[in-house]
Amino acid sequence: MKVAIIGGGFTGLTAAYELVKKGHKVTVFEKDTVLGGLAHGFKEKSWSWHLEAAYHHLFTNDTAIIGLMKELGLADRLITKRPITATLWNQALYQFDAPMHLLLFPGLPLIDKLRTGMLALFCKLFPFWQILEGVSAEEFFTAVGGRRAWEEIWKPLMYGKFGALYHQVPASWLWARIKKRTPKLCYIEGGFHTLVTALEKAIKRYGGTILTGVPLQSISIKKNCIYVCGRNAIYNSFSHIAFDRLLLTVPTPFAAKLIPNFSLFTSHFSLPLSIPHLHAQTLILETKEPILKDVYWLNITDRTFPFLAVVAHTNFMDKKHYGGHHLTYFGNYLPPGHPFLTMSKEQLLKKFLPFINRLNPSCQLSAVSCQLFTGMYAQPVHQLHYSQIAPKLDPPAGGPGIYLANMDSIFPWDRGTNYAVELGKKAAIRIMENMKQSHHGRATRDR
Ligand SMILES: Cc1cc2nc3c(=O)[nH]c(=O)nc-3n(C[C@H](O)[C@H](O)[C@H](O)COP(=O)(O)OP(=O)(O)OC[C@H]3O[C@@H](n4cnc5c(N)ncnc54)[C@H](O)[C@@H]3O)c2cc1C
Structure with a gap:
């Protein structure tokens, strides 16, 4: 059976891996030029490790992703530490872990x-x-x-x-x-990129195809086949390709635009559209001086600050992996239309600087580089009785053979790569069960 997977984040890559292991023909379509989705990393020339565009760590009880690492031979690449979490309260930092x-x-x-x-x-x-x-x-x-x-x-x-x-x-x-939450946190040697690359290699080794820089643009269903159409940056465009099953791992607002008659299909599937989403934004500063002295994670309770959390990655992982520089994230969750979403990194930095100076007045800030990242629809806002509106694998979201599995589906938990791995596995199992059922149904009819 031919399966198309839309989205090369942890949900899509895990589902692809589980399916190719069982001998299915899988093609992953990823719109970005790099894999990893919200957990994708980047690397400056002087660094030896990748860094996630949005701060990432694991908890010691994240058994699904840790199990996947073991399966891919990466068990010894997991680093466990107890970094400091603190809260800014009344203009002072208090350790709070x-x-x-x-x-x-x-x-x-x-x-x-x-x-x-x-x-x-x-x-x-x-x-x-x-x-x-x-x-x-x-x-x-x-x-x-x-x-x-x-x-x-x-x-x-x-x-x-x-x-x-x-x-x-x-x-x-x-x-x-x-x-x-666990007091100890884990990180992956080389960044989450290490696991993304291992998954990519394993999928290709089993014969799977991964297309990056290919945003899916439309889906149509004709004669029991699902046709996908996307645009490839290299070949400019490709014609409709037929698949037996399709798994969308993109955020629900994107899926709703791709699946024909998404909101009409069943009354159940109009419900996920009522889930509000926020965009995640991180401004990452690479500096010669540390902005926070020892604290890894700082929650800001003073709402006059223009950011919600400060994550000093190099108070968790050694700065030697990043050219000896300090890396600090400033994170926010923003509703659609928020003015920060249209600001440049220079404009945001200018806005943040007086507040960064308040966190550490003695810091002579000399930024080596500054990066800005926005993850669209990266945070579903849970509602009362959320489990009743969240998208589920059953029934298929877009009619026979079209499945939706994304961050909205992992209630009661908040997002997390661990749950993306768990969900990717579940989706692969559901797709394989469904294929068996329809094969069995056809065989019974033919008798
Ligand atoms: C600020 C922030 C901090 C986080 N911190 C942590 C953490 O510390 N630990 C942790 O475990 N998790 C963390 N997470 C959550 C974690 O990143 C996600 O739960 C996980 O990566 C989701 O994976 P996914 O594959 O379900 O979705 P995504 O990563 O969103 O993947 C979906 C993919 O679909 C692609 N796509 C979208 N539209 C199309 C299209 N039309 N055609 C083709 N491809 C398309 C996207 O480019 C993307 O690659 C954090 C997230 C954010 C935003």
Whole structure:
């Protein structure tokens, strides 16, 4: 059977790998010139490692992606460390990655600290996220952890990430963030690019085809065949190619434009269109001086700052892999139409500089380079009863043979390469089951 996979991120590449292993003919179409999707990396001349355009690490319990690394012979390329996470509160940095740090935090009275500790413990131990889907994060976290803790700790982060939409986010989303977090974090030697390259090689070794720089432009269905049409930068265009099955791993708003009659197909598939999405933006500074001294991850709770998080990658991985320079991300999640989305990196840097100086007034900032990256529709905003509206593999999204599997599908979890790997595997299994069923159906009819 011939399968087309649209999108060369972790979901698409894993699905392709699982399918080619079982002998199917797979073609991956990726619109960008590089593979990896939101986890794609780039490398400056003086660096020996790639760096992700958006900050990336793994948790030690990310078993699906760690298992894939083992299968591809990359087990010894996983690096595990315990970098420092902190919060900027009242113009000072507070380390915030252990129960002791909560007790030392000056922003809450003891009773609220104890309630917050209980809430975190509850999230770690309580397994039934479905119950938390029907109540907003604000209601639940205020009821259990107290209003003051909500206002000081959780709300600034929720508001920073989701803006006015934070009211709609269910408690299950925040539960998942706390439950999944591990104090130790992992990174891949050479960057996530190491795993992307290993997957690419494995797919090609099994006979799969990967086309980069080829955005899919339309899908049509004729006589049980699915035809895809895209544009190839090298050959300028190619005619319609026929496949038996098609898996879309692109964000839902893109999929809706590609799948014929997406919203009409079944009432179920008009629902995913109601999920709001934010774009992710990262400004990456390569500097001679460190911007943050020891902290890897800094949450900004002061909403006058024009960014939500500062991620000092070289306080996690050694700067020697990056020409001896310090790498710092400034991250934001932005609604469509936000003015930052149309600003150049120079304009953004100018806007951010006074705030970067506030983080480290002694830092003589001499930027070696500055990069700007925007991931379109990179953050689905979970809604109450999200599991009922999220896209699912069953029934197929675009009618027989057309499947949709993307970041919106991995509830209750937030996005993550681990879940992309898990989802890619599930999608491949579902496609193979479906092929078997239709083969069996045809054989029974023919008898
Ligand atoms: C700021 C940020 C930080 C993150 N941090 C982490 C982290 O620390 N750890 C972690 O594990 N995960 C993290 N993630 C999440 C992780 O990157 C994603 O969950 C994962 O990469 C999603 O993979 P995917 O294949 O499902 O989707 P994507 O990576 O979005 O892949 C979809 C692919 O489809 C392609 N495409 C779109 N339209 C077309 C078309 N018409 N034709 C052909 N191709 C098309 C896109 O170019 C893309 O390559 C982060 C994400 C962001 C944005």
